[in-house]
Amino acid sequence: MSLKKIALVGAAVLSTSVVMAQDYLPILQYHHVSASTPRSxxxxxxxxxxHMEYLAEAGFQVLDLSxxxxxxxxxxxxPEKAVAITFDDAYRNIYQNGFPIMKEHGFPFTVFINTQPIVQxxxxxxxxxxMKEMEQSGGVFANHTFxxxxxLRLEEGESHEQWLDRMSKELSDVEVALEKNLGHSPKMLAYPYGESNTEIRALIKERGMIAFGQQSGVVSKDSNFADLPRFPAAGNYAKLSTLKTKLNAKPMPLADVETGGDFATDLPVxxxxTFKEGKYRLKDLxxxxxxxxxxxxxxVDSHTVEASADKAxxxxxxxxxxxxxxxxxxxxxxxSNVWIRPGADQNYVSQKN
Structure with missing residues (x-):
């Protein structure tokens, strides 16, 4: 598998005369707000x-994501201590249990919706x-496919071209539904299961959209806006102590990254x-x-490091x-970087290229 270089956008350095209150954004990712749904x-x-009371008491500025x-x-x-709140899937318990709490604090939020169960x-x-009610109090609704x-999985007998057409329709159906039912779309997507590849990300860019994976990290001008990071904040990550660390995170000061591609093999990843010029605690990485x-x-040298897994x-x-x-x-x-290790029977596009 040939090495893939991730283009880190926005390499220009701001003038030292410009003081940024904060030029990066941690984004929290939730799904269910419920004690009776899968804990994960x-x-x-x-x-x-x-979580919401901590954000308010600690002076975090919750912003509209778009x-x-x-x-x-x-x-x-x-603003200093900027953060954004997101939810994946259109679960009703977000409205029942999460929305009233966010409304109390006046926090804006974004819900990435898959529309098939809504149609059903x-x-x-x-x-x-x-959703219209939630919009009146800071809610924004975006694309999570139909x-x-x-x-990245082909259906039985599906050609590569048919697969890409199907994925294009998965996106279009939600965009049409958002425009029809809410009158607008923020043109943002959360990839289901966080999975994408170069073709899907190219499709996102062609449509002028922004998209999110499921790798953790902080968004900055250098980020890939077709595959942005978020911090999961539910399940094993719901503890307030770990959330505090993530809320105070900064983007890693990287000039370049090589990952070997989107897919893992039977070899360790x-x-x-490569770090930007600057003074960092590299020995503590x-x-x-x-x-x-x-x-x-x-x-490899004073600014470049290889991090290797022990096994596949x-x-x-x-x-x-x-x-x-x-x-x-x-x-x-x-x-953070995520790889997919396809199963032999899962029909991933990588197995057909």
Whole structure:
């Protein structure tokens, strides 16, 4: 598999005469707000209230996601302690249990909706009337595809061209529904299961959209706006102590990244990072491989490091997360990358190329 270089947009350095209150944005990702849904994608209403109360008491500025991203791209400063709140899937418990809490605090939020269950009038999912009500108090609704598919898997007998046409329709159907029922779309997408490849990301860019994966990290002007990071804040990540660390995270100061591509094989993955010029605590950099512990670090030169897994990932998604304290010790730089290890019977597009 040939190495893929991720283009890090916006390499220009701002003049030192311009002081940015904050030029980056941590984004929280939720799904269910319920004590009776699968724990892996849920947190209880009480836990969610605790998160929102902490944001308010600690002075975090909760921003409208779409506007904040436009500001970052245009070099417009964000307020200090800026953060955004998002939800994936159109679960009704967001309206029942999460919305009243956010409304109390006046926090804007974004819900990425898959519209098939809404069309089917599934009682566990939002209605358009509920979404219109939520819009009146800071809610924004964006694209999570029509049927929530694994976007990189071919259907039986499907050609590559047919697959890409089907994925294009998955996006278009939601955009049409948003315009028809709400009158507008923010042109943002959350990839189902966080999965995308170069073709899907190219499709996003052609449509003038912004999209999110499921890798953790902080958005900055250097980010890939067709595959932005967010911090999961439910399930194993619902503890307030770990959330505080993420809320104070900064983007890793990288000039270049090489990942080897979107897919993992039967060999261990490797991540090569080249740091921008600057004063950093590089000796305190630590990288962790999902399910394996610390990654081995090999410094190629004074600014370039290779982080390597010890063994191959199993079938599914695996990642390497890297953190490094800043010079003050009050914040952590953060970067994460996700790979997909396809199963032999899963019919991923990588297996047909």
């Amino acid at each position: 994608t849920s947190l209880s209403p009480e836990e969610f209230r605790g 506007q904040a991203l436009k500001d970052i791209q245009e070099g417009v400063e964000l 009038k599934n009682r566990n999912f939002l209605t358009w009337d509920q 049927s929530h598919p694994y976007m 490797q991540l090569q990072m 630590a990288c962790y491989v999902s399910g394996q512990g610390k990654a081995a670090l090999n410094w 990932f199993g079938v599914g998604r695996g990642r390497i997360n890297c953190t490094m304290p800043d010079m003050s010790g009050r914040h952590y730089y953060w970067f």
